[in-house]
Amino acid sequence: MSGGSYIFNTPAGQGLKDFDKVQAKPALLNAFLQDWNDNVAQWTAASVIGDPWSNQNDAPRAWYFNPQKTGWPADGQTVPITWTPFPNRLSTFFGPTGQIEKGGQLQGPLKDAQIYQLADLNTVTSGNKQFVLYSPDPKATNVLKVPATKCPGIKWDGDYIGFSPVGPRGWLDEYCEWSITWANNVPGSEMESITFTCENPAYWLTLWNVSPDIVTQLYQLYCDPAVKVEDLYLTYPDGSANAGQPVIDPTTGRPAYNPTNKWNSGTLKLPGVSGGAMHLTSPPNTLSAEIYLAAASTIQRTSANSTNPQALICCAQYGQNFRNSDPHIGAMGNAAAESSLVTLADPVGLYIQRPNASLFKLPPNSPPFEKFWTVKRGVLDPNNASGMDSILQMTFAVPPGAGFSMKDIQVIDPLQGAQPLLSAGQIAKTMQIALRVVAQTPPKGTPANPRMACVRPQPAASLQPWPAQLLPSSLFYGTSPTDLPSRLAAGTQVELALIVQGASDDTTTANARIQFDNPGVSATVTEYIPNASAIPGLTNSGGTQAFILQVSIAANAQTGPLSVRALNPGEAPNPSVSEHPYASGLALVVAAT
Numbered sequence: 001m002s003g004g005s006y007i008f009n010t011p012a013g014q015g016l017k018d019f020d021k022v023q024a025k026p027a028l029l030n031a032f033l034q035d036w037n038d039n040v041a042q043w044t045a046a047s048v049i050g051d052p053w054s055n056q057n058d059a060p061r062a063w064y065f066n067p068q069k070t071g072w073p074a075d076g077q078t079v080p081i082t083w084t085p086f087p088n089r090l091s092t093f094f095g096p097t098g099q100i101e102k103g104g105q106l107q108g109p110l111k112d113a114q115i116y117q118l119a120d121l122n123t124v125t126s127g128n129k130q131f132v133l134y135s136p137d138p139k140a141t142n143v144l145k146v147p148a149t150k151c152p153g154i155k156w157d158g159d160y161i162g163f164s165p166v167g168p169r170g171w172l173d174e175y176c177e178w179s180i181t182w183a184n185n186v187p188g189s190e191m192e193s194i195t196f197t198c199e200n201p202a203y204w205l206t207l208w209n210v211s212p213d214i215v216t217q218l219y220q221l222y223c224d225p226a227v228k229v230e231d232l233y234l235t236y237p238d239g240s241a242n243a244g245q246p247v248i249d250p251t252t253g254r255p256a257y258n259p260t261n262k263w264n265s266g267t268l269k270l271p272g273v274s275g276g277a278m279h280l281t282s283p284p285n286t287l288s289a290e291i292y293l294a295a296a297s298t299i300q301r302t303s304a305n306s307t308n309p310q311a312l313i314c315c316a317q318y319g320q321n322f323r324n325s326d327p328h329i330g331a332m333g334n335a336a337a338e339s340s341l342v343t344l345a346d347p348v349g350l351y352i353q354r355p356n357a358s359l360f361k362l363p364p365n366s367p368p369f370e371k372f373w374t375v376k377r378g379v380l381d382p383n384n385a386s387g388m389d390s391i392l393q394m395t396f397a398v399p400p401g402a403g404f405s406m407k408d409i410q411v412i413d414p415l416q417g418a419q420p421l422l423s424a425g426q427i428a429k430t431m432q433i434a435l436r437v438v439a440q441t442p443p444k445g446t447p448a449n450p451r452m453a454c455v456r457p458q459p460a461a462s463l464q465p466w467p468a469q470l471l472p473s474s475l476f477y478g479t480s481p482t483d484l485p486s487r488l489a490a491g492t493q494v495e496l497a498l499i500v501q502g503a504s505d506d507t508t509t510a511n512a513r514i515q516f517d518n519p520g521v522s523a524t525v526t527e528y529i530p531n532a533s534a535i536p537g538l539t540n541s542g543g544t545q546a547f548i549l550q551v552s553i554a555a556n557a558q559t560g561p562l563s564v565r566a567l568n569p570g571e572a573p574n575p576s577v578s579e580h581p582y583a584s585g586l587a588l589v590v591a592a593t
Contacts, residue, residue, distance in 0.1 A: 006067040007033075008040040011203065011287075011349030012378040012390040018207070022217045032210045035487075038588060039206055040348055041068050042485040042561060043288040046585025047295035053466040053581070054502035055317075057299070057452040064295035065341045065440065076438040078345050080388055081332045082353065083324040085176030085198075086428040090115050092154075092322045093146045093163075099156040103145050105131060112416070116423035119171065120180060120267055121187055133163050133171045150321055151314035165283045168266040174325045175285050175350045176433050178424045179277035181269040191406045193397035194424040195269070198350045198433055199279040199377065200287035201259040205484050208232075208257035209249075215257070222376055222393065223263050223276040234258035236478050247478030250494050251487055256475055267424075277393070284320065288483045288585075291344060293318045293326060294437065297333030298342050300451040306334070315454035329435065336439045337449060345436035351378065352391035353432040360430070361410035361418050371399045372409075388434060396427055458502075465500035465507075465545070465566035467583035473497045473548055479533060486587040488521070488562065491555035495548065496523075498586075499532055503545040504568040512547055513567040515574075517582050518589060520557025523549040553589060562587040 010016075015036065019029040044066050050059030067073075094100050096109045107127040110118070118124045122132050131144045144163045149155035164170065169177045176198045183190040208215045212229055219227040234256040236242040246255035260281050262274045269275035280286070296318035305311035309327035312334060313319055319326030336342050357369040378392035398406055410418040411426045419426070457463070470486050476497035488494060498514060512525040525547050532546035547566060563582035571580060 006072050006346075008037045008068075009347040010036050011200065011347045012351065012392055013347060014199075014203070014377055014392060018214070018218055021221060022214050024211065024214055028211050028214070032207060035206050035210060036203070039202060039484055040287075040291075041066075042585040042588070043291045043483075044068070044295075044343075044585075045561065046288075046583065047292040049581065049584055050296065051466055053464040053583075054458055055455050056458055058296065058317075058455050061295045061298055063298040063337045063341050063442075063449045065343050067343060067346070072346075073438065073440040076440045077340075079332070079336055079437050079439055080434050081329055081437065082432040082434045083174065083328050084429055085172075085174040085196075085324070085352075085431055085433045086425050087119060087171055087174055088324040089146075089173070089320070089322050090119055090171065094118070094144070098154070100146075102156045103147070103160040105129075105145060112413075113422075116425040117188070119425040119428075120423050122168075122171070122267065134166050134168060136168075152311065154322075167282055168260060170282045172267075173282045173284050173320070174323060174433065175280065175290070176352065176428065176431070177267075177277055177280055177282065177285070178428065179267055179269045179275055180424050181271060185270050187268055191422070191424065193269075193395055194427060195277040195376075195393065195395050196352060196424075196428070196431070197277040197279055197377075197393045198352050199392040200285070200290075200349065201279050201281065201481070202287050202484060204259065204279050205257055205482050209252055209484070209487075212254060212257070219263060219278060223278050224271065226272045227263050230255075231263060232257060232261045234475070234478050234480055240477065247474050247480065249475060250472050251489070256478065256480055256482075259481055283481065284326075286483055287348065287350075289319075290329075290350060290435065291348065293329055294333050294342070294344050294435075297330040298337035298449070300334065300338060300449050302451045302453050307331070317455040325433070333437060336437060339441075339449075340439035341442050342440075343438050345438045347390075349390070349392075349435070351389060351434050352394055353389050353434055354380070354391070355396070355427060356430045359412045360421075361412065363404050363408050366404070367399045367402055372396055388436070396424075463502050463504065464568060464571075464580055465503040467498060467500050467564050467566060467586060468544065469499035470496055470564060470586035471499075476533070476546065476548075485561075485585060487590045488551065488553050488587055489590055489592050490520075490553050490557045490559065491592045493550065493552050495526075496551050497532075498547040498549060498564065498566060499544050500547070500566050501544050503528075503530070503566065504570070506569050507545070508569075511569040514547055514549055515565050515567065515582075517563040518558055520554035521551065521562060521589065523551045526550055555592065557589050559589045559591055561585075562589050 048061050050061050052059040094110045100106050101108050114124050131142050135143055145160040146163050147154050148159040148161045178194050178196045180194050181192045216229040234247040235244050249256040263276045264278040301315050303315045309331040310321050313321045313327045313330050373396045375391050376393040379390040381389050407420050409421040411421050413419050473495040509528040512528050514523045527548035529546040532544045563584050565582045
């Protein structure tokens with residue numbers, strides 16, 4: 001590999017297509033492409049560092065390479081990693097192989113039809129009681145619970161906790177989500193069309209910061225013509241002082257974007273009214289989480305069970321066990337990194353693969369199977385020569401004039417044979433989601449990839465706060481899920497919230513200290529919040545703390561990536577970087593505008 005700066009592309013090259021669709025100005029396209037490259041570069045830098053603050057054996061990740069530091073390998077081997085996007089945790093916890101009745105809610109395991117209903121509609125009835133996977137009401141008592149202990153295996157006889165990840169599509173946590181249009185807009189009646197998406201929310205957050213108008217036009221093209229720009233605003237939550245009012249992002253001066261706006265929320269599509277699947281919304285379904293998982297998986301483990309995907313993820317703690325995705329991605333990345341340097345192939349992204357035609361039984365005189373699904377965003381391999389599509393959004397529907405409806409199609413189930421198509425989940429089980437890693441032979445003389453023990457918490461004496469998110473305080477109070485690095489203009493002042501994990505119990509506003517690696521940037525802590533909201537990419541909420549900061553960026557501050565660290569009260573005034581590392585990937589200093 002040769003050195004040099006590499007520019008990251010947008011997933012499936014969609015950025016160029018989107019700007020061409022709306023005929024946007026070249027200056028906006030250039031700004032967007034630069035911002036996108038900066039974001040991927042920052043997430044990559046953070047993922048390579050790992051977590052040396054709150055965990056042991058989670059860093060360094062020297063065998064995950066950054067092409068912006070090394071250059072792109074000319075002889076790298078691309079390795080596809082695929083998985084089925086139906087949420088496996090629903091089948092694991094609530095299906096016939098589990099013992100969910102020990103949780104005291106359900107009378108027994110659910111049948112396949114009930115699990116499909118749960119995935120499509122977020123509701124199921126058991127023992128004349130209705131249960132849901134998610135409710136916007138924090139006091140709801142009918143949210144399904146699952147065993148709290150899942151490592152090294154599920155402890156059915158132990159404590160139970162509410163199902164997570166939360167959110168209006170939180171349970172669709174395999175990097176693929178869908179929205180269904182039902183006949184006569186009656187959920188559970190007969191499906192008319194399904195939109196599947198695997199597109200990351202960061203793309204839309206980045207594009208919004210460049211031009212809300214472009215985002216609105218694309219929503220109108222790909223989601224619903226009735227979309228208005230104000231429909232996409234992030235607003236303050238109920239119960240807050242500014243409830244219902246738009247959240248203003250001080251770094252842009254405009255209302256912030258709401259990834260779970262009414263046109264991209266839930267699994268029910270009401271044309272002209274609400275619903276749709278523009279991009280992913282489940283908290284773990286982020287591109288930054290994908291990069292972090294890939295980098296974490298490169299660490300080799302001393303555990304005897306390191307070849308077992310579920311045992312490995314319990315050991316390495318880089319994702320959620322019992323998904324189809326995370327354990328498999330981690331195991332494949334781990335195997336590749338045993339003898340090769342690894343990175344995610346560019347364009348970095350998650351991609352839908354075309355449905356498996358052999359698993360569908362169509363009625364007589366049916367149109368060809370290819371007519372039932374349409375690629376809306378992304379790229380379809382025209383000849384299926386490589387076997388790797390780069391689909392970002394796809395719809396499935398019976399072609400007009402076919403003379404039959406969705407329920408007349410049969411899907412081949414490996415255990416039950418041909419079954420009528422009644423659920424989007426049945427289609428999801430015929431599909432694959434893919435990412436691609438590039439494996440590169442390390443230079444001659446490179447020592448073997450060292451093996452580490454399982455990840456475990458740092459002892460109390462060594463625990464340091466792990467900076468996980470840095471965003472304008474208005475977005476923090478407005479509960480924005482953004483994982484974008486904050487852009488801080490030279491010569492300005494801004495109030496930010498630094499979200500960390502692992503701050504010591506004796507931290508207060510008075511003794512809190514935040515430091516940046518750029519001498520032109522300084523911060524004063526105005527408030528310390530010991531129990532803050534969760535951060536994007538985390539499966540479970542809670543366990544985070546927040547520092548509210550007044551940040552000053554000098555007019556002559558060096559532009560570029562900005563690293564940060566939060567010191568515990570007992571630490572020395574200015575520890576060395578080896579004693580307390582800085583966290584990358586959370587912010588950049590940009591030129592004054």
